[in-house]
Amino acid sequence: MTFTLYHHGSSVCAAKVRFAMAEKEMPWEGVYIDILKGEQFEPDYIKLNPKAVVPTLIHDERVILDSTVIIEYLDQLDPDSSLHPTDPVDRANARLWTKAVDEDLHPACGAMTFVCSHRHTVLKNLGEEGLKEFLASTPPLSVTSNWKTQKDAFTRYGFDAPGADEKVRLYDTYLHKMEEALLGGNDWLVGNTFSVADVSLTPYVNRLAMLSMGGMWENGRLPNVDAWFQRIKGMPNFTASFIDWVPDHLTNDLRENGAKSWPEVAKILDISI
Template sequence: MTFTLYHHGSSVCAAKVRFAMAEKGLDWDGVYIDILKGEQFDPAYQKLNPKSVVPTLVHDGTVIVDSTVICEYLDQLAPDTSVHPTDPVERAQARYWTKAVDEDLHPACGAVTFVCSHRHTVLKNLGEEGVKKFLASTPPMSVTSNWKDLKDSYTRFGFDAPGAAEKVKLYDSYLQKMEAALEGGNDWLVGNTFSIADIAMTPYVNRLAMMSMRGMWENGRLPNVEKWFARIEALPNFKKCLIDWVPEDLTNDLRENGAKSWTEVANILEIEI
C-alpha cells in the first residue's frame, strides 16, 4: 500500500491523520502544502481537494479527503491496528466526538487560531496586497461553507470580528466536555481505552498549548484534561506527529502571538490571571 499525504505542519486536521497513521503503523510520503502562504489554492491541488483544504490522502491513486473520513478509511484498510472501538456503544460514543469535532470544534479552532495568531503571521509574511490575494483566493466552500467571509473578518478585525468571543467559549466548552468524560478516573475519552476520540481531540488541545493557553485547563481549572494531555504528550508518536512538523518560525509565532492574546481569551472565559 502506498500512501501520499498532502499536509501542513500546524493544520489540526492533518495532525489528526498523521497521529492516526503513526498509531496504526502506516508509513506515508508527504507533500507539504503551506496553507498560510496560499499553496492550497494551486489549481493542481484543487483538483484533488476542491475545498482547498488539507489533508488529502492518495492511496494507490484513490483520493480521499476529510480527516475523519480518512481515519475511518484507513481503519477499514488496516483493521488489525484499529483505533476505533469495536463495542457498538463505544463506537457510537467515539463518533459523537469525531462528529462534534468536525461540526463545531474545528470551525471554532479556525476562528480562534486566526484571531489569536495566524492573522499576525499572514500579515507579517504576505504584506497587505498578499493578504488581499490570499483571502480572495479562498473558495466559498472551504473549511466551512462561509469560511471565505469568516477568515476575512477574523484576519481583518481579530477579537473585534463578529462572533469571535463566542468561538472562544465554544472551544472552551469542548474542554469542559472532556473534563466530564474523564471524570471517575478514566484515562481516555471513550471506554477507558485510547481511541480515535483521543486522537481527534489531541490536535485541538495541543493548538491551545502551542498558543501559550494551557491556563484554559491548568491551575486547577480542568484537572482531568491536564492529566489527559500529560498522558498524550508522553505517547511516543506525539512529538513527531504534533510538534516536529510545525516549522520553527510558525511555532514561535503561535507561542508569541498566542501569549499576547491570552489576556483577551482569559477575560472572555473569566479566568483570573
C-alpha cells in the same frame, strides 16, 4: 500500500491524520502545502481537493478527502489496528466526539487560531496586497461554507470580528465536555481505551498549548484534561506527529502571538490571571 499525505505543519486536521497513521504504523510520504502562503489554492491542488484544504490522502492513486473520513478509511484498510472501538455503544460515543470536532470544535479552532495568531503571520508573510489575494482565493465551500467571510473577518478585525468571543467560549465548552468524560478515573475519552476520540481531540488541545493557552485547563481548572494531555504528550508518536512538522518560525509565532492574546481570551472566559 503506498500513501501520500498532502499536509501542513500547523494544520490540526493534518496532524490528526499523522497521529492516526503513526499509531497504526502506516508509513507515508508527505507533500507539504503551506496553507499560510496560499499553496492550497494552486490549481493542481484544487483538482485533488476542491475545498482547497489539507489534508488529502492518496492511496494507490485513489484520492481520499477529509481527516475524519481518512481515518475511517485507514481503519477499514487495516481493521486489526482500528482506532474505532468495536463495542457498539463505545463506537457510537467515539463517533459523537469526531462529529463534534467536525461540526463545532474545528470551526472554533480556525477562528481562535486566526484571531490570536495567524492573522499576524499571514500579514507578515504576504504583505497587504498578498493578504487581499489570499483572502479572496478561498473557495465558497472550504473549511466550512462560511469560512471565506469568517476568515476575512477574523483576519482583519481579530477579537472585534462578529462572533469571535462565541468561538472562544465554544472551544472552552468542549474542554469542559472532555473533563466530564474523563471524570471517575477514566484515562481516555471513551470506554477507558485509547481511541479515535482521543486522536481527534489531541490536535485541538495541543493547538491551545502551542498558543500559550494552557491556562484553559491548568492550575486546577480542568485537572482531568490536564492529566489526559500529559498522558498524550507521553506517547511515543506525539512529538513526531504534532511538534516536529511545525517550522520553528511558526511555532514561535503561535507561542508569542498566543501569549499576547491570552489576556483577552482569559477575560472572555472569566479566568483570573
